[in-house]
Amino acid sequence: MSGDEKKKLSVALTSENAEIRKKALSELKKLDKTAAIPILVSALSEKNDDIQADLGKALLAYKDAALPYLVQAFADPSWRLRQAASRIIGAMGDSALTRFLELIPRNADDVDFWMVQTLGLMGGEAVSYLVRAFKHPNHKIRLAAVRSAVNSNHPDIVPPLLAMLEESSWPLRKAAFDSLERLQHLNPQAIIDSLKNASHEAKFWVIRLAGEKRDSRLIPIFCSIIERDPEESKLEAIRALCLIETPETRKILVGFLSHRSWIIRKTAADALWEQGLGAADEVISAVAAPNADARYWSVKLLGQSNEPRAFALLLDRLQDPDSSVRAAACTALGAIGDKRAAAPLMAMMADPAEEVRTGAMLAVGQIGQKEDKAKPSIPAHLLPENQSACPTCGKQVGRNFAFCPFCLGHLKKACPKCGRAIEAGWKGCPDCGKAV
Numbered sequence: 437m438s439g440d441e442k443k444k445l446s447v448a449l450t451s452e453n454a455e456i457r458k459k460a461l462s463e464l465k466k467l468d469k470t471a472a473i474p475i476l477v478s479a480l481s482e483k484n485d486d487i488q489a490d491l492g493k494a495l496l497a498y499k500d501a502a503l504p505y506l507v508q509a510f511a512d513p514s515w516r517l518r519q520a521a522s523r524i525i526g527a528m529g530d531s532a533l534t535r536f537l538e539l540i541p542r543n544a545d546d547v548d549f550w551m552v553q554t555l556g557l558m559g560g561e562a563v564s565y566l567v568r569a570f571k572h573p574n575h576k577i578r579l580a581a582v583r584s585a586v587n588s589n590h591p592d593i594v595p596p597l598l599a600m601l602e603e604s605s606w607p608l609r610k611a612a613f614d615s616l617e618r619l620q621h622l623n624p625q626a627i628i629d630s631l632k633n634a635s636h637e638a639k640f641w642v643i644r645l646a647g648e649k650r651d652s653r654l655i656p657i658f659c660s661i662i663e664r665d666p667e668e669s670k671l672e673a674i675r676a677l678c679l680i681e682t683p684e685t686r687k688i689l690v691g692f693l694s695h696r697s698w699i700i701r702k703t704a705a706d707a708l709w710e711q712g713l714g715a716a717d718e719v720i721s722a723v724a725a726p727n728a729d730a731r732y733w734s735v736k737l738l739g740q741s742n743e744p745r746a747f748a749l750l751l752d753r754l755q756d757p758d759s760s761v762r763a764a765a766c767t768a769l770g771a772i773g774d775k776r777a778a779a780p781l782m783a784m785m786a787d788p789a790e791e792v793r794t795g796a797m798l799a800v801g802q803i804g805q806k807e808d809k810a811k812p813s814i815p816a817h818l819l820p821e822n823q824s825a826c827p828t829c830g831k832q833v834g835r836n837f838a839f840c841p842f843c844l845g846h847l848k849k850a851c852p853k854c855g856r857a858i859e860a861g862w863k864g865c866p867d868c869g870k871a872v
Contacts, residue, residue, distance in 0.1 A: 827847070833847065
């Protein structure tokens with residue numbers, strides 16, 4: 437086949453007309469595979485998905501014979517062609533793995549990059565070779581290997597990815613986490629084991645993964661982390677508990693409202709707030725707790741909620757022995773805006789603690805503002821003192837109206853000369869002097 441004929445055939449293979457492509461593929465089958473395969477591979481840079489699919493099927497039919505040409509395509513300038521070649525080799529699976537590895541040249545970083553992408557697509561036995569690429573001397577290729585692991589869909593890839601969470605490079609850790617988010621369901625036991633054995637640096641990421649499972653069996657492990665691990669892991673464990681919406685976790689979170697660490701208390705309060713009214717009973721139980729911190733945070737949470745039982749409980753906390761709780765109760769009552777709290781809050785302005793007096797003053801102001809906003813604005817013409825009866829239909833209308841909006845009758849006399857409205861009792865027009 438001459439060069440012009442090959443060019444013509446290549447153009448037909450990439451035609452958007454399916455019949456033309458079908459005819460070209462039939463012509464291609466008549467050629468020797470050493471002539472046909474290069475033509476197919478060179479056409480892989482096409483953007484059209486239907487064309488790509490047809491070319492891929494044709495190349496897969498050549499099996500191992502197409503491998504050398506597809507591997508060679510990894511060095512092609514066209515990114516789309518390299519991607520297509522990787523996808524086709526990946527579709528060949530384990531049967532092509534040994535031959536594929538033999539064809540890969542050494543120390544060619546660009547080729548290595550596409551090799552790891554392809555190994556991820558191949559899955560099966562290729563997983564062990566992909567894991568080896570996690571230690572490649574080129575950081576870019578290591579990163580590509582970790583990211584492509586998500587395509588392997590194999591449980592054996594989970595432990596090596598968990599090990600990558602121990603890396604000093606943040607991009608590598610983040611890439612491993614992203615892949616694990618989609619693969620952790622394949623090997624949940626590996627996640628649980630890592631929760632117990634991972635370093636503090638890696639445990640932060642593992643807790644986030646485990647939290648997404650919302651598994652109540654992990655509650656004791658999360659609680660242990662909150663008590664023993666560094667602060668970053670503690671906070672992530674609290675957020676993980678928040679995702680497990682059960683009475684048990686809510687009681688645990690309420691318990692952390694009295695923790696010795698302020699940031700633990702704050703994070704636990706935020707977690708309870710995210711659980712909304714479902715946590716109301718547990719929060720209410722802490723309003724009268726022996727610990728002042730627990731009372732303080734429970735009062736703040738009730739002030740932000742729509743819990744009907746909160747009002748009476750907050751009024752009681754105005755007499756709390758701890759000034760911070762009394763101040764929080766003032767703020768919470770102001771946020772609720774119930775005018776029944778105005779008198780008790782006024783009394784709190786004589787409290788010996790400045791923070792309480794300030795909180796009470798601001799809360800009274802809030803209640804006043806909410807009352808003002810609650811009052812409907814009445815148009816002036818609807819006020820009784822601004823109305824009079826229409827002489828035509830008898831309905832009440834605004835005194836300043838010239839016409840009745842109900843019957844369109846004239847409400848005021850008009851000057852016959854200039855049209856000025858004449859008030860009752862006037863003998864003439866004040867503008868033109870015309871007698872009326």
